[in-house]
Structure formats: C-alpha cells, structure tokens
Amino acid sequence: MRPRFSLSGPVLMGSTCSGFSLVSSMLRHSILLPVAASAVLLLSGCQSTPSPQDGPLGTWADDPMRNAPPITRGLDAAGLSTLLGAELAGQRGDYRYASQGYLEAANRYREPALAERATFAARFGNEASLIEASALRWRELAPQAEAPNRLLAAFSLQRGDWLDSLEQRIAIVEAGGHGDVTAFAEIAVAEEAPLTLIAQQLREHLAQPNADQLEHHSDVLLGTALIEAALGDTAVAQRRLDQVALLDPESAALWLVRARLALETEDYSAAQRAAQQGLELAPDDVRFILLLAQAEIRLNNISAAETQTNALLESHGGNQDLRLSLAQLYLEEGHPEPAQRLLQPLIGQPEVPNLAYYLLGAITQAQGDTDNALLYYRQVNEGDEFVPARAAAAKMLIEEDRLLDARAFLRIERMRFDSYFTELVMLEVQLLDETNQTEEANALLDREITRTPDDASLLYMRAMRRWEAGDIAGMEADLRQVLRTDPDNAEALNALGYTLADLNLPGRLQEAFELIERAYEADPDNPAVLDSMGWAYFRLGQPEEALPWLESAYTQIPDQEVAAHLAEVLQALGREEEARRLIEQIMQRTNLHPQIDDLLKRYPELTPQETP
Template sequence: MPLRATLLGYPLSLLGFPFLPLATTLLLSGCQLSPSFNNGGSEALTRDPMLSAPPITRGLDAAGLRTLLAAELAGQRGDYRLAGQGYLEAAKRYNTPALAERATFAARFGSDIALMEASALRWRELAPQAELPNRLLATLSLQRGDWLDSLEQRLAITQADGNGEIAAFSEVAVAEEAPLSLLIQPLRAFIDQPSAQQYEFYADALLGAALIEAALGNTRLAQQHLDQVAQREPESASLWLAKARLALEAKDHRGAQRAAQRGLRLAPDDVRFILMLAQAEIRLNNIAAAEEQTNALLDSHGGNEELRIALAQLYLEEGHDAPAFRLLQPLIGQPVVPDLAYYLLGAIAQSQDEVDNALLYYRQVRNGSEFLPARAAAARMLIDHDRLLDARAMLRIERMRHDAYFDQLVMLEIQLLDELSLYEDATNLLNREITRTPDDTSLLYLRAMRAWEMGDFDGMEQDLSHILRIEPDHANALNALGYTLADLNVPGRLEEARDLIERAYEADPNNPAILDSMGWVYFRLGKTEEALAWLESAYAQMPDQEIGAHLAEVLHTLGRSDEARQLIERILLRVNHHPQIDDLLERHPELTPPSTP
C-alpha cells in the first residue's frame, strides 16, 4: 500500500501534505508558463505588465472611450481588477479580440480568477482559433477540479493543431483519482473521428486515452492505442514512458524494465525513465540494481537534497525501508535537517515498531506543510499502541511549544477523539480551550460547525454572532449564518440572511461558496432569474454536487428541466457521494436522469 495511505490514515490533501505529481505542478502552473503570461526573470517584477498586451486600434464612441480610458488609468495605478472589468466591458461592446485579451492580462495580474475566466471565455468567443484562451481555461478548470471541462478545452486545442497536453493531463487524472469513466467518453469520441488522425498531436491524445483506459482496466484498448502511437512515432519518448507506466500497473515488471531502458536510450537525461527503471528494479527485488540507478541519478544532480528525499519516498512507497534510510542518513548530520527528512525518518522508525524513536523524529519537524502530518502520525501511532493518554499529553505539550499551531493542534486532537467516538471528550476539550481563549475565532467557528452538525442551530448562531462581534467582516461566519438562515428558510429572516451574505461577498468576492449562498438566498426570496446568475458563476468556479443541486433546482423552477437533468447526470457520473443531489431527486423524482439505475 502506498505511503500516503499508511502513514496518517486520512487524505494528505486535508493536511496540506506537499506530494503532487510533477505533471500536476506543470499543468497547474500553465498560466505562469505560457509565454503571454510570463515576461521572464526579475525584469517581470519591475516592468509594467500591461506593456506586452495588444494595442487598441479601433475607433471609439464617447462611452467606449470613457470605459477604455478608465481601464487604462486603472491599469497604470495597479488596479488590475478594475482595468480588467473595463476591458471586458469594452470587448463585449466592440467584439474585438484584442480587448478581451487585454482584459485577460489585467485579470491575471490582479489575481481575479472569476474575471480571468470570463475574459478568456469572451476572448475565445471572439477568436475561436486562438490557442491561449483555451489553454488558460483548461488550466483554470483543472485548478477548480472540473476535470471534464479541462479535457474539453484541451481537445479543442488539439483540434486546432495545438498541443493540448492530453497525455500529461491523463497522468494527473489517474494519479488524482479523477472521474475516469466520465473523461474517457470525449476522448473516445475524439479518437473515433475519421479526421482525427490528421491532427498534429493526435498521438498525444492516443497516449492520454491509453493511460485512462489502462486505469479503467481496459488493457486491450490501451495496448491498441499504444500500438497506433508506435506506428506513427516509434521513437517517441512519451510512448515508452507510457509503456513503462502501463507495464508497472499491469504488474509486468520485466516489461516495465525493458520499456524504461528503451526510453532511457532515447532520452538519457530524462529522470522519469531513471525513476521508472528504479521502480521496476525494486518490484523485481533487484534492490542493488535499483540503488545503482538512484545513486547515478543523485551523482548526476550533485547529490541534490530534494531529489534524495524524493528517492527515499520512492523506496518507502515500495516497502523498502533500508535503502530509504541509507538515502536519508547523510542528511542527519547537517546543521539544518529538512523537515520532510525528519518526517520520513519517523515513518521508517514507525514501520520498524520503534515507537519512541519515531516519536523523536516526528517531533523534530519544526514547521511548514509537514508539521501537522507529523503530529498526526505521532498521535495515531501512540493511539494504535493503546497509548491514548500519551497521545493527548503529547499534543498538549506541542500546543505549548508551538503557539502558531495552537488552533490546528486543538482541532487535530478533536478529530482524533471524534474518530474514536469519544465525542463528549472532544466537546469538553473544545469548550475548555474556548473558555481559556474566549475570542479565538477559529475555535468558535469550529464549535459553531459542530453545533450545526448536531442540529443545534441556536448554539451555532450564538458562536457565529460572537465571531462577528469580534470580526464584523469575518467572511466565513457571515456566509455560514446567512446560508443557514436561507437554507432553513427561517420565517421572517430571509432579508437578514441576504444582508449577511452580501457582507460576506464584499469581504470575499471570489469565494464560490459565497456565490452559491447568494444564489440560494435569492432563490428563497423568489428571485429565480437573479439566483441563476449567481449559481452559474459559483458552479463554474467550483463544480461540486451541492452547488450543482442548487443550480439544477433553479433550472427546474425556470422550466429548464432538461438542462437540470443533464447537469444531474454529469454530477452522478463524476462523484460517488452526492447527498444534496439525492435529496433533490427525492423531492423532485421527475429530475432523475434516464440513465440512472
């Protein structure tokens, strides 16, 4: 079982654990890596970021000139959000792609995700053959977890003879457990087109499809795609990387070894082949050969510290502690030992049942993204050895040692107690700490959410109101109270709910949860058309099942039931847990998609 599944016992994404596939990093940095968004080096920090945007060349009327002048002046003074809004308004008025592109630039530098997406959509509408807006939209979709939309943008790039990076996307999708059964459908449709083979990057789409088909267990189809790529591009390094990866997944370790060796001959400097070959050797139990590969890789990179740690992780994930320890050992004598190294050393000691040594290593993690996972691992280890009191004492001491992590450590202990069904102990701990620090808004918010889970609306409102007396612009508290009032449809309090949510929106205008609340309170107030606009914006940024359920209900109320059913069908294909959709279908069974069993 992989390391991430055994060390902590719950998803590392919840703890901020810093392990993401390289492809994820590259894909998510698409905005920064695209030529139009990166001027390069330190010069980009000092130059006017709008200099490289396209010039305005069309004639204007008075209103248009006023809009553009306001946008230009806003950009010059660094108010890129206002500048982007002005350029987008002008792009809608004059149907000029250059204006939409300029709006996208401004939104990018203003870090306004919603405005950037709206501008890129307008840019694509005005310039359907332009690659950059599709690439940007694909990146934004991936960032918010809308895998299907991201793939569709990439396929559009491929159809325009650009590189949609579909193979890299598929690699991330498989690693992150995306809805593969949903993603394979447009890929199959694209590949089956009679004209598809004419596209320059058709082989990239085949490789992406092969990776997803293999992950779905369709090995025959995956192999067919790889055979097609081999006919078109037999010397493609990407082909042999995919072959090696698929062989590893199929437990054909010899095949993976041969494919990695072939790829290494084609691309001797590609570290992915060295890692793949090392992984194949490890699974063949050729540890000496694997260490030869990883040592050569280290030597070629000057003993790089980060690479050393990454290789140690590789051995640990494959269940080989000794070579992992040998890789980490040189770091122990350094003046400053990386926190991740201490974390991994703790994991090694824990796997060898050296509880006290593991505890020492875990507690030497000083800060950063490994701090909480290390304390969680230490506490769980003690609990697993029937030492709950020691675990709680350790966490109490850590709270005194690390004041910056006080709230998170309290929350961690509460979570552990809840998992042990010690709900009363968890509640007592939370109440005790709030008594000691009565204005701690993080703990008050946690208690409010626990009250809501237990159906105690009065207790929830009391704590949220206390937070708002301390921090009147606390966006989460404003939104939580406003949304709950709207969702419960509390008589006589819907206007109050709207006021709270509007204040939350003023404090955090780009938060999709708040946009969802705005839509929902307008729906409760009977303003269905206004609700639709807010919910569509929220769902575009965060396509989760709760927002989707709200949007589907509003569409149904507006007489657009077919669209609501299509939306529900896509959500049911994408996620396994969908309580809000289930509740909606129970109230409106006529919205059940035909394909639902």
C-alpha cells in the first residue's frame, strides 16, 4: 500500500514515518536531550514502513512529491540530520562539531534553546570563536536572557575588550539583572584599562531616564565611583557614594569603595573606619583585612596593624594566601620587618610557595644581604615568579657593579632550567640594553640564534631590534625564518605585513595585505591585527573598508598609534571634526604622542582648537 501524506500548505503534518512531528513537538518545547532517542524511533518506524515495490502497483512511475511545496516549518530532513549529528557528537565528546550543529539549527529554526545548547557545547570544547558566535545568537533570540550577556561580558573581558564587556554588563543591568559593574571596575583599575572611555560609557548610562529606578543601580554607581576615583575625580566619586548610602547603606561593596576612596584622598582614619565597617558586614572578605592593614600602616600604627592582622590570620586558620598578601602589602609600604615575620612560618613547610621565597629575597636584598637574597631568589621554582626572581637577582648584582656575575648567573640558570632558556636569553638582552651594552646584547642574541635557529621568540626579538635600527631587510629575513617553521605565526605575519603596508613600499601593498589576512585568520581577536588590517585597507586606497577595522581596534587598545590611524582615515572620509575630537582625547590623556604629532604635521587642520 502506498504511504499516505497529509499536506496542508507547505507544512508537513504527518506521515507513516511520524518521527518528524515528534521531534518538531520536542523542538517547540525546547526539550533537546531526547533528540537521539526520538531518532531511533523514527528510524525504526521507517524501517518497518512498506516500500512502494511491496504494493500491488509496483514501482512508481514518478515521484509523487516532485511538485510538493517545500517544508518551511518544523524539522525537515536536513534539520533533523543536523540535530542528530550535534547530539551524537556531544555524546562522544566532539564538542566543536556539536556546537556547530546546534548553532546551525539555531540559525535555521530561531529556537533560543538550540543557541543555548550550542553555547554550552562550545564552552565544553573551549572553542572561543564558537562560544562568542553561539552566545550572540542566543542573545539575539532571547534578548531578555541574562546568561548570554553575562557570558559575552566575561568573554570580552578575557580578550581585553573593556568597552564591549561593559556594554554587555550595562545591558544586563537595564534588563533588571546584576551586571557586576563594581567587580568589573576593580579589575579595570588594577589592569590599567582605558578608564576615561569606561567612565564616559558609565556616565552615559547613568544619564538615561529612569536609570536610577533599575534594581541594581547602586552597583553601577559604585563601579563608576571607583573609576572616577582612579581618574582623580574624587569629589564626584564621593557624591556617588553618598547616593549609594541612601539606597543601600548595608552594602559591603559601599564600604569597600569608601575605604579605597579614603586611601586615595589620604584620609587614612576614614579608610580605617570604612574598612572596619566593611569587615563587620563581610568578615570573610580578605579585601577588608588588607585595606584595614593598609590604613593602619599609613597611620604609622605598625604595631597595631600587626596585632590586628595576626588576629585576623588566626581567625582565618592561618590562610596562606592571605599571609602572603599581607606580607606583600607590608613590603610595598616600606616595612620589611613585619613582612619577614609573616613569611617565616611558611619556610618550614614541606612545600614553600614560590612567592614566599621571592618576597624573602626582596626583603633580604633591602637589608643589604646580597648573597642570602640570591639564595632566596634561586629557590623560586618554575611558575609565575620564576622569571621575575631571576630578573631581580640579576639587577641586584648589576646595581653592585657585578655585571659579569649577573651574566654568569643567568647563563647557569639557562642550563638549570632548559624550559626557560628563551625567556632568560631575552632577559639578559634587556638588561644589557639597560646598561648601554647594545653590542653585547646583539652579540648574545646572534650567538643564541645560531645555536637555536628555529627559536621563534628570539628571531622575533631580533627582527624588532633590526627594525628599530632601520635594517628592514634583516627584519624581514628573521620574520621569514619564523614563518618557514611556523607558517601561521600571527605575530610574525602581522609584523611583516604591517611594516610593508606602513612603509608603503612600491609593489608590495597586496603582499602586505595578504600577510595581514593570514594573521587575522590565525588570531581574529587580536586588536593589533585589526589595526594592521585597517591600515592596509587605507594604504590600498579604501578608507571606507579601513574604518570598521580601526574602530574595532581602537575600542580594544585606545592608544595613540591606533588613534592616529583612525584619525587619518576619518580625515580621508571628510569627517574632520570627529578626527579632531579623537586627537584631542589622546592629547589630554598623555603627553607623549609621537604618531599624533606626526599626523598633525601632515594635517595641521586637525589640530584641536584648544591646543596651542
């Protein structure tokens, strides 16, 4: 008997192979996990369906579905195949394929749950580009969902796109969620982010109607106050804190920012009171302990600070990380003795933290005991403190006019720690440069590259030194050597491509563009590559194409070099006023702006009116 199809317009309503309607129903209800199971039912059902040849009519002369309208709703064969493939890929641990499948399905069916599933699969597989693409689609399909914005905010922060991260956080706040703006501001201040641009974005949000009616308005106020305090706008920051005090006087975050602002304005008694108040509200928050200790130290109450911090350490079970942080604080504030007393209990432990040895080396060095300081520094094993410890030891010896001893020390360390060979060579080159031993530095670099001719980092370092010396051919030779062993080295591709584009060498612009394109394929999130791409487009006479690349680069690294490129493109597009405002921002932010100065020599009409 022939299979029966019931068609209503372009929608497949049912068939003897009824799994389609089952999966469509599941899709409508966002139940995605059982997709594979439903496929088994579907396939088994199809296997039991009689074939056309089994019926009395024999083989069909023509396909009865040839002129049927296309399926525009529900799952068609391609959609089902995509979902099944994604589900099975996830079960076998191929999260990249799973994420791609779910994302394709989300684009096809506009179902937020599919985009959500694509995002989580990408996170399991640690696929950065897929995480972002899936989260963007998720947010597009579910604008009120907090999770995709939160994920995009964290993702942007991870790659250093401060303004985009803040934009996602503000979107969360405007949707009624908690955007963690204060925590973001703390990181921004610590990491020397573009605070002026961040403050501008925060103020624009706060100026919006009804911004003060949002549930987490106080968090935005606190974050803004932190940024403004770091920029020196302490009076404005204080007014914001007064607003928060009216909204949420029991907020621990309020007292945290109050303490920091008081330290910034050198009101150490107020900082002490604020830290104590915060500690009462959040006794387990070590930040208040550190702020309280810092306030006591600034008040020169060293004995009181030690008594208090020792009691707090005891109440926290002798927390090792807290002990190290307090020791570091004492040392930074110029009090090595209490720092040493805090660190001594750690030395007898089976596993001494690297930071303890590093800090003890610094303390002993400050006490003038070079030999013991050297012993401490040498006990720092592989990890974050390894290279800083060797740098501190070598600089200490150089300061005592023992350059040969410093070089011998670094040479021995290269033999002891082969995995740090490259970093230690680069460190020695840097130290030789600092002591005006440029020829010795070049000789060292040449010698070590001869021994390790495929060391990409050393080759790149020499290439940059050759560029600074005006040896473009030598620079290109080194970068070409890097690319022979690592054709997808984004740093080398970008450096060579940008240099060729910037020099505007006859007949080599297209080559420069192709190199930068390869760099972008290898590292699409690198703002330096985005800047190079924009500059290459401009050199090729395509300012319209250049603009979005440079705008994106400037968002992530708002320095004077990218600003000069962006301003020149704006000028070429007839947007001189925007270029002038951009130049003015840079000149207000820093006194050193050679690229901007060079630009103004070529385009004096872009000079801001306020600038003499």
